[in-house]
Amino acid sequence: MSVNHKRTTLALAVLASLSSSVFAQQNTEETEEKQDYETILVTAAPAGVEAQEASVSVSTLVPDNIFKLAPRSTAEVFRALPGVRAESSGGGGNANITIRGIPLATGGSKFMQLHEDGLPVLEFGDINFGNADNFLRYDWSVGSIQSVRGGSASTFASNSPGGVINMISKTGEFGGGAIGTSFGLDYEEFRLDFSYGGEINDDLYFHLGGFARGGEGTRDTGYNGDQGGQVKFNITQVLDNGHVRFYFKNLDDRVTTYLPAPVRVNSNGDYGPVENFDASSQTLHSAYTTNVSTFDSFGNPKNRDLTDGIESNVTSFGFEVDLEVAPELILVNRFRTSKVSGSFISPFTDTFGAYGPQSASNMASAICDSALDGDGNGFNCASTSVTLANGPNSGSEYNGLAFLNLLFDTSLNDLGNLINDLNLTKQFDNGVTVTAGYYYSKQDIAASWNSWNTFIQTVDGTNSQYLHIEDADGRALVNNGLWAPSFLSWEWDLNYTTTAPYINLGFELGDDWLFDVSARRDSVKANGELINSCCGGNTDFDLNGDGIIDGNSEDASASNGFGFGGGVINLNRAGAASQIIDYEASNTSFSLGGSYLYSDDITMFARYSEGGRALADRLLQIAGTLNSDGSLTSTTSGFDETKQLELGVKYGTRDFMLNGTFFSTVTQDTQAEVTSGLTFIREYEAIGIELEGRYNFGNGFSIIGNGTWTDAEISKDQFNQALVGKTPRRQADFIYTITPQYESDNFVVGASLQGSTEYFVQDSNELKQDAYNIINLFATYYISDAFSVSLNVNNASDEFVITESEESNAAIGDIIRARPLNGRTSSIQLKYEF
Template sequence: MDRHRRFGLIGVVLLSTASPALAQEAQRTSAEAENYTEIVVTAVARGRDRLDSAISTSSLKADDIQKAAPRSVAEIFRTLPGIRSESSGGEGNANISIRGLPIASGGAKFLQLQEDGLPVLEFGDITFGNADIFLRADLNLAQVESIRGGSASTFASNSPGGVINMISKTGETEGGAVQASTGLDYKDYRLDFDYGAKLTDSVRFHMGGFYRQGTGPRRIGYDGNKGGQFKFNVTKDFTGGHIRLYGKFLDDRAVGYLPMPVRVTGTNANPTYQDLASFRSNRDQLLTPNFTRNVTLDGNNNLVTDDVRDGQHPLVKAIGFEAETLLAGWTVTDRFRFSEISGRFISNFPANVDAAGTIATSMGGAGATLAYASGPNTGKAITNLAALNGNGLLAQIVVFDTKLNSLNNMTNDLRASRVYPLGSGKLTTTVGFYKSRQTVDTDWLWTSILTDVRGEGEAALVNVRRANGTAVTQDGFYGYSAAYFGGCCRRSYRVDYNVNAPFASLNYQQGQLSIGASLRYDFGDADGSIAGADLGGGRVGTTSRDINGDGVISDAETRVAVIPLTSPAPVNYSYHYWSYSTGINYRFVDYMSVFARYSRGARANADRLLFGPAVSTTTGNLVSRSAAVDFVNQAELGAKYRRGGLTLNLTGFWARTEEQNYEATRQVFIDRTYRAYGLEFDGGYRNGPFSLMTGATWTHSRIVADALNPGVVGNTPRRQAQLIFQATPQYDIGRAAIGASIVGTTSSYAQDNNQLKLPGFTQVNAFAQYRPLPKLLVSLNANNLFNVRGFTEAEEGAIPANGIVRARSINGRTISTSVRIDF
């Protein structure tokens, strides 16, 4: 019996065992659906019904997220309409954008990720510290809410594109659960729990977390995923408000997946992507137990050995509170959080992949020889280079060893709202002040190694010797620096970013009409210092040093990177800007409304502005004042419908975006302007046990100006597909449920030169659930059921002569099962 038939049979069995009585109980009548109200609370002045709001929003409930069993928060985000979430980096390091806004480097520059209404990090694209690295979804999660465009410009800093808010349970419903999960075709073991209850009539709490261990979805040969999270909150309710204390502890290691080699044939416009022999692009990485110790110099130029198995290692200790009360007719709300954040990002990035003979000659000259430097064949000569591992390839690897000394974040959002009767309507006024302080204290400690190209965690280091027998490499290391990148990027920076923002809004509602406007004034500064040879001015970044202590300076030991600590450059500048948003909403009838909105917001640039031409290396001031801030202007026109079991939302959008950025892997600075317009649709349908959630976004995006590379003007921004879509059909009869989560994209260009295309793909995730007892739930989940290779990015802009492209694919098929006990 083939696999597809087995999955179908499982679903039939689960459905056939559910009783007709439970099926009838699961029916929702039209009358119940007519009274349904959806309240929006993220990035707005006050909670408001979605049909009364001149903004585009959507939400995902915890039960729906659990059914889909996402392998990362990025996989949750990609099911939200309008969100482009490239979920190929593992459990963090995703590139996330919205409605055609660019992903010129990495992370989520124009989109803010929040937990319980406050940002995880002030800037979502800190290099090697993307905000999603510090987020985990578990049983604490009540829902995920998003806002695209609209008032995100004025009710949050540095988020003109939108906000995604992960909202925690707070103990309103007494009870909890314990859930054990395991991978069936991959090694992963996880235990989740949560519990909430009332302590008194006015005091309630919720707590929960998880611990897991395993290799993760890719075959790397060691437990790359290991760690867990614990969260809690305690709420005291009183007349007119509440106060809540909450905390979070996260200590988790997750593999960081980077672009890997794949063979591409055909033409740039119509390419065919193929796996290499001995290496599967959606299951393998050039990570291996044969190389776990990265020998390098730390941020103080002292010899250290770092563990490559740390991967993405976030360490977060957070404490905060939320308070709301009535004061002289005003509803006053204050949210505060302090997060002590540190960790590491370390993974292997292929700077070049080519035929073994070609690389041997380029490194050691004619007649160079190769031998294994690690693994079971250590010391063994490699003689048949063309047949090596069936693909004949070697990879020149730069180890992205980055120490996150501190990404500490303090945030406070204070606001007060009051509703005044005015004529036959009501006027809602809101004023507030936002304050945050974000530290970015990071060391880049990169090295260069040489490995063969082999999957299943079996890759090994390789040594090169010249024809005369002298060693080019040392234990597989070509240099204790980013030697393959010309020795660049040995960096250390310690900068504090202060953000301050008073804001205010007015919203007048009379009958079916609502008109609103909001204003925000952001002012801030950056203060600190940076060190690195990239700064020029005679700063030396490479030296010779006896790394292995044998008293001899080898060839590799002449390529040792050091940080010029005695000649740092200051960072000392300030910025300010205004944001505004205005909108109108008209609710024709109870079940339908239309809206229009225009907004201007901005994003202050953070660490990606450093080491570039925008900041003076002598004064620390901005060379150009405009470099500190990138503006986004947006217009929206939409219609919303909600009646019975049917919900439909359609929004037309237009955006003009400024972008100044730096991409670490290609060492490219960017200074350009984009324009995008399109249509965004999302909807849902429910009829008895059947339900469907669906969405699609069509985008037309172009580069309209480029100060550094005018040749790309008129091109489509890289990785921007014309159409992205998602659908979640399910059939739920109470005791049993089956369904799928489908996400897809049309083709896009790998780079801004608009030559090599990334093929479109559709990924199907399937689930089945069964309750043999009222409080016992058994689930089966298949992620990427049909094992597609979906490439989200590629380093090359055109097919190279050797046909090897470095690209990053979504994970291959993984099947997991879980058992949950509710109590």
């Protein structure tokens, strides 16, 4: 086999994308014409080489295959990628995403970065209440989604040692467009998608795409919780020696996010609805509880609207320059500046010890027994009364299920960033390629955790209502739903500057061996301040500011060890604690890999990598990691590290493809979890096998699929030795996606089967979720070459599956707090292509 006809641009050569990803933008039309084994690798790896030959594990999803997954969120698209564990139980955002046994100890995507056109959406994927997927939407402007797992992601991007998922936009190089509408058949949502691109003249082309939508979303909220849209535009000028591309994005979208809610334990591993509430198809959001009077983090009165849910506002502008500036010398520069802001507000089912979901009478008794008024005196608990505080039956007695709503309420004032990735690649006649580059990123994290209110409400899947609770003397224990007006107030104002010089050397040995070695030096400079106060008090406070403390302005509420009772002593900066950060931290990553091209169809590869992930805002929640002057203590280096070994085989022809990769990972994790208050410093180990395949049977029948087997354990824990040897929470032994289909001249029909073996919901390995299989159905009928009608059904068998639980153990019949996947949802789509 001749190497030169395939690799003269071996991009080890155009590793022009070293830190990012998209050396050459791929359009849907172009991508879908290629089989997987012909796809050019453009994400977080030596670019310009075919995926079949690269010494990394890479997969590509194109729009036709994405539709077959019946996704209801971007995370549900990612769930179909090999090795990727994407928990989409939070709705249209707030997903938990990880890969290959790397821990998913809290939320977000800590060790895997989400990229858009080769640059990260956010520098850190697990910012508190600012997960990267909150600011990323899949629509028809996307030409393909490419993922690289492990390996070279350590050196080709900052803060992504686990891998990179990259959404690659269409560019209009191949003209045409489409417009379509979709409707929920058993849920309320309307959506319009559009895409159009083409040539302006021989060397200038463009693409415009996006979506608009409105409705309740996939679960009943009682209001339009999913509302907004996105527009993306790019224009490309082709030059004699390359191209220049400018792009723009505006995202203005709101989605309801689903936090842990009451779920019944049928047995250890099997769960279902509680009375009057099904957490897989309903929520505790309500039209009766949308407007909330609260305080900002400095004690100023503020009104909040629950219909905002996850509010995502992004305005981005960027450009890409890809030029041959001298013979065999290629310059690539990608730049993007993004204004990012929004908010996060949603009811969270809390317990504060004795106040888990229970009958309203029991809840009232528990509250009364521990309550103190503003003077520190108890209440008359000989009896209590519970009535509906609002809604059509306001004032009526109530003794159904009640829950304590700790309202998660944050304003994301500024998550903006500025990112630039510059590199030069020189290719020599002897097959050696050298790339050197410099990456710069500035990430702001300015967020206000408003004074989280706590309410007592009905457990009701249609319209939850506030409860009013009084003692035997008629004194208010819970005043029109409000138990405590302020649980905490935190003000974050942080800035992280990341710089990273990097280098890659690629070379060939003979006709069949390809090697590359790369290194990256990440340096992070962090500064800023967190001002925080927590957990209320029992001092009377004038809530309405009229100078008189009585009635609704007093809030005589329970005191249960958190100090609740009539007051909000944490509502001003003077009484709050302050932690500054002022440190610099560095980490060196490297990756060494090689491929053996056994034949045109078979490639074997191996790779070893070590990469780092800088610790961001969550570091401030972990005791003992920061000195009072903001410098790092000896407890942490400011980075967590992942080490990975991979051995793989790829076989690909036009009709049959099968890839297999063995992986071994060791990961350090320093984490803080908001919901439990848990902090930890751990090490995890995992080994596994990743399989991905495609086969065309002929006569219209074909199948694609992937599966990942993982054996993972907690190998070290600095604070809790009892967890060593346990399986990490939510880590299944085997996960899979299999999509069989039949295609004729006029229609396509098939199913996407996505499932998992059993897994433990907490690290203690007591409570588990049984194995499950989610069946998604799809069908498209082509009325003409241009016009089609499609139906897809997500979770056709309406399986009740939880992805996470706040409780680590429970008895049969107990109520726990968990997040289930969506129940059955169906939609129809009309599409016209031109």
